[in-house]
Amino acid sequence: MIPGIVFPAWPCAPRRAAFRVTALVLAGVSWCGSPPAGPPGIPAPALARQKAFRIAAASYEVPERLLLAVSYLESRWDAHRGVPSVTGGYGPMHLTDARTALRGGPPAPSEPARQRVDEAARLTGLPGGRLIGDPDANVLGGAALLASYQRELGLPPSEDPAGWYGAVARYAGTDAGPCFADEVFAVLRTGAARVTDDGQRVTLPPSPSPAPPDPPERVWFRHDTDGPDGEGRKVECPRGIACEWLPAPYRKLAGGKYGNHDLAERPRDQGIDYIVIHDTEATYAQTLKMVADPAYVSWHYTIRSADGHIAQHVRTKDVAWHSGNWYVNARSIGIEHEGFLAKAGAWYTEAMYRSSARLVRYLAKRFDIPLDRAHILGHDNVPGTVPSAVSGMHVDPGPYWDWAHYFALLGRPFKATGGRDGGLVTIRTDYPRHRPRYTGCGETGRDCPPHGSASVRLYIAPSADAPLVRDIGRKPAGEPTYDVYDHGARATTGQQFAVAGRRGDWTAIWYLGQVAWFHNPAGRPTAVGAEGFVVTPRRGADVIPVYGRAYPEPGAYPKGVPVQDVLPLQYAFPHGQRYAVGLATRGEYYHAVTPDPGDHRIVRGRAVYFQIQFGHRVAFVKAADVRVLRSGATPAR
Structure with missing residues (x-):
């Protein structure tokens, strides 16, 4: 409850969800039509995201810090401009609407959890459009859903977050709910604080949250599973994470060909130096169909957006065909993430980031792979093998993958390791606030909606009016563009470059055999100093x-x-x-x-x-x- 606020009866509100008129005006939330008017001539002030969580939690008797932790795992409290994730989730609470999921077809009847917008509308009395487009209403809808799940489990609205474990697991909407709940409780223990994509500062202080109960209905995916040949196989994932074995076929094809990977004995026969981060450019279901095709390519793991569930397809000792560079394939592990580089703002969920980071930490420790951007590559960082291959190399996961956040989850945040005279810089943008122009997310040539980015733009001179640097391999003819898929004039968070000069708010680096300038103002830097070895x-x-x-x-x-x-x-x-x-x-x-x-x-x-x-x-x-x-x-x- 909120100290000092009395909640009188409100005839149209759900149980225990009534507000005083002033609270409704502050929140801008209407449960029975339009919000009550404020004093004459004074508009109702906007509610900060933090206050929205406080009011929603109090109205539905959900612990405020639990509501904050659930939302953080779903969206990091971001509004995402009212556009859906790849699974059709909206707003800070990721309220899902299967009708807008990027799945290439209608939702399956067995997916009721994907229609949470309608369920939240029924519980709150708010229209679905308001729940989708208004972040404050979205938070209210999420609280209503958690309270509903708690009641369905026959449990009281406890002030102790540990008493909500089952409701949190159900909120995930998938069979990986217990793993989702475990991550929520991990967020409760560590806390979090950030400025959201729409400029709201939200804080969740760390708390020594007690270990949640282990309910009898909790089911883990087995780590001992059978391969297609009946041989016992161990899914290679860290414990406490939902992971299953869905094998890629190793099969002879017509004409002496075979697919879709090579059997090996890594690291006994050759080392593993790299982990390559991909996005699927397809839905999870479509991705599983592709990797099951023996005539197609392969990768080691796929991670689902909704809850971070992992499917393993190729054993780490074997060589998957995923990066477009045979040398890198032979020495790497490939991980696909359900999502799209630019499609309609389909954003990467926090659940997927955290699950991926846990998997990468596990693999890096097992194979002694350094956690830096020389070894943890994006698919867009893998080079073409020969000149003719350069222009066709893939460009995922693209500028919207948050490398700074990802490496913080890996336990290796990017920090300054040298001063101004260290000779190197590490690119590090302020992701939510750094929003360079991109085109091509929808119609060709049209500007993409403003969005946080991990990349800086590179120019031939210290001016945003100067031409972009050219990548003669990527575009042998024609000028570089601002297209979101054209990365020839970009450097990305975590990458290190040798300093070639400085002028005012601009820093020059050596890049593709030329001098490239990027905006790096002291008040809002896009890189930090570093030192190390150069050639x-x-x-x-x-x-x-x-x-x-x-x-x-x-x-x-x-x-x-x-x-x-x-x-x-x-x-x-x-x-x-x-x-x-x-x-x-x-x-x-x-x-x-x-x-x-x-x-x-x-x-x-x-x-x-x-x-x-x-x-x-x-x-x-x-x-x-x-x-x-x-x-x-x-x-x-």
């Missing part, structure tokens, strides 16, 4: 090649394994420029062209490569072509 061309070299894969030298290939050409990409790395080093590796090639693992070969060379942050994508240079320096050092002539 520069060896003495006497005017320009050196860069590569899209780190393959062995010709002499390393045994008889029967065709030599793979090490073709440089169409870019140049000129004398005097520097690029941040991500990792060092010896050349390696995984030869697998038949379905018989006995025919597979791993070729290891002597040549050493450095992976560098060359543009939006990483690239490789040969160690013999470069010198390694501390980023702030002045090279000797």
